Amino acid sequence: MTVPLSIIMNVRSGHHGEGHEMEMHLISQSLQKSDFDVELFLTEEKFPLNQCVNSAVAKHKQYAKGKRGVIVAAGGDGTINAVAQALMHTDIELGILPLGTFNYVARALDIPVALPEAVQNLIDGVAKPIHVGQVNDKIYLNNASIGLYPVMIENREYYNKKFGRFPLVAYLSGLAVLAQPQKYYRLKIKIDGQKHPIASPMVFFGNNQLQLQDLKLRLADCAAQGKLAAVAVGHVTRFQLFQLMVKLLQGELEHAKDVYSFCAENVEISTQKPVMKVALDGEIMRLRTPLKFKVTHDAINVRVPRSTLGEM
Numbered sequence: 510m511t512v513p514l515s516i517i518m519n520v521r522s523g524h525h526g527e528g529h530e531m532e533m534h535l536i537s538q539s540l541q542k543s544d545f546d547v548e549l550f551l552t553e554e555k556f557p558l559n560q561c562v563n564s565a566v567a568k569h570k571q572y573a574k575g576k577r578g579v580i581v582a583a584g585g586d587g588t589i590n591a592v593a594q595a596l597m598h599t600d601i602e603l604g605i606l607p608l609g610t611f612n613y614v615a616r617a618l619d620i621p622v623a624l625p626e627a628v629q630n631l632i633d634g635v636a637k638p639i640h641v642g643q644v645n646d647k648i649y650l651n652n653a654s655i656g657l658y659p660v661m662i663e664n665r666e667y668y669n670k671k672f673g674r675f676p677l678v679a680y681l682s683g684l685a686v687l688a689q690p691q692k693y694y695r696l697k698i699k700i701d702g703q704k705h706p707i708a709s710p711m712v713f714f715g716n717n718q719l720q721l722q723d724l725k726l727r728l729a730d731c732a733a734q735g736k737l738a739a740v741a742v743g744h745v746t747r748f749q750l751f752q753l754m755v756k757l758l759q760g761e762l763e764h765a766k767d768v769y770s771f772c773a774e775n776v777e778i779s780t781q782k783p784v785m786k787v788a789l790d791g792e793i794m795r796l797r798t799p800l801k802f803k804v805t806h807d808a809i810n811v812r813v814p815r816s817t818l819g820e821m
Contacts, residue, residue, distance in 0.1 A: 513578035514545040514631070515565040516606070519552050519588040529608060533583060536606070536628055543632045546578075558588065562595045569601050577601045579812060581631065585609020586651055590790040593641065593809050594648050604631050604812045614650050617719040619817045635815050638807040640735045642716035645796050649789040651720050653802070655778070656694055657711035657742075693744060694785075699777040707769070712741045712778065714802060731772035735804050739776060743767030776802040 518533050530551060537547045548568070550561040562580075569577045581604035582592035589605060596603050606627050607615035614620075618639070621627045642649040693708045715721040715738045721729035728738035745767050779799040787796050 510576075511544050511546040512576075513548075513569055513572055514540060514581065514604070515548045515550060515568065515579075516581045516583050517550045517552075517558070517561045517565055517588070517592055518606075518608075519558055519584035529583075532624070536624070539628060540631065545631075558591050562592055566595045566599075566601065570599075574600055579604045579631065581606055583608055586611065586614050586790045587792045589614050590648065590650055590792065593650060596809050597641075597648065597805075598808065600810070602636050602810045602812050604634075606631075613717050613720045613723075617717050618811060618813045620813060630814055631812060633815070634812040636810040637813045637817060639809055639811055640716075640804050640806045641808045642714060642737070642802065643805050644714075644787060644789070644800050644802050647787075647789055647794060647796065648805070648808070649714070649716055651717040651790045652713060652715045652788075653790075654711060654713040654788045655785055655800070656692070656709060694780060694782075697779040698741065699779070700771055701773045701775055705769075707741060708744045709741050710745070712739065714739045714776075716804070726770075728770055728772060734772075735806055737771075737773045737776050737802055737804055739771055739773070739802075741769045741771075743769065774803070778802070 516533060516537060518529065520530060533549055533551070537549050540547045548565070550556075550565055552558045552561055565580050569580060572578065577600050579602040580592055580596065582589040583606040585607075586609055588609070589603075593603055605615050605618075605620050606624060607620065607622050612622050615622060615627070618637070620630055620634075642653055644653050693710050695708050696706070696712070698705045698707060698712070715726065715728060715732055718729045718733045721732055721738060726738075726740065728740065731738035777799050782798060784795050784797055785800065787794050787800065
């Protein structure tokens with residue numbers, strides 16, 4: 510019996526996205542030969558990502574429980590987030606074909622970054638439940654942040670449109686933001702019931718152990734335990750902010766002055782603003798305050814290599 514499988518491709522993901530449409534058709538044909546009933550959804554102006562996701566989910570829910578197959582996110586971590594959000598607490602598996610710039614989600618789950626091996630994982634892989642970070646009703650697989658980081662993402666997208674989606678562009682656009690005067694947010698952070706007022710340019714939550722390790726943050730162990738791993742920056746000057754970035758590269762950020770790291774079960778952030786910009790896996794959303802953060806366990810079943818099951 511064939512297994513239903515839908516591929517959702519965001520043609521704008523990363524510096525690999527454009528030009529992969531033909532390759533996706535070839536991949537679809539290959540999967541058809543491996544007893545999958547494949548349908549390909551390509552994003553376009555009249556058929557945006559969310560509509561693609563909703564259409565694919567509606568199709569798979571028509572099948573009997575336990576036989577609803579796999580929906581594959583072909584794109585970067587933002588695309589994977591959009592598909593994962595729709596698959597929360599369903600029996601539809603999430604498959605991944607990594608086409609992004611950094612591909613942290615795939616790498617953290619040992620899903621091959623090379624497309625031929627990633628396709629083979631869709632054929633040979635097994636389902637593994639994973640935890641996700643959650644703020645209000647939205648999820649994040651890698652990170653969530655308020656303040657400086659969303660501004661960096663907006664700046665990055667501006668430069669991406671001009672120069673293309675490359676890692677160097679992301680880093681340079683980030684430095685350009687750091688060179689500008691920073692805005693501080695007066696926040697009330699409640700950490701597992703304890704209130705802490707702070708004026709901060711940025712609060713960062715990490716859910717991906719690999720990404721936190723790449724950022725040289727010792728909070729990686731906290732994320733691995735399925736807890737909220739977070740860093741808040743206090744009131745610092747522009748020069749001190751540059752110094753903090755240097756300490757980040759040196760693996761000393763969590764020991765720097767005016768930097769507060771914490772590992773918690775629940776965090777609530779309040780402010781006078783009714784709505785705040787929040788960056789979730791590289792996509793900016795406007796969410797109503799207070800912002801309520803938590804980790805949701807066994808939220809999504811992801812198709813991973815069999816060897817991964819023995820590691821987490």
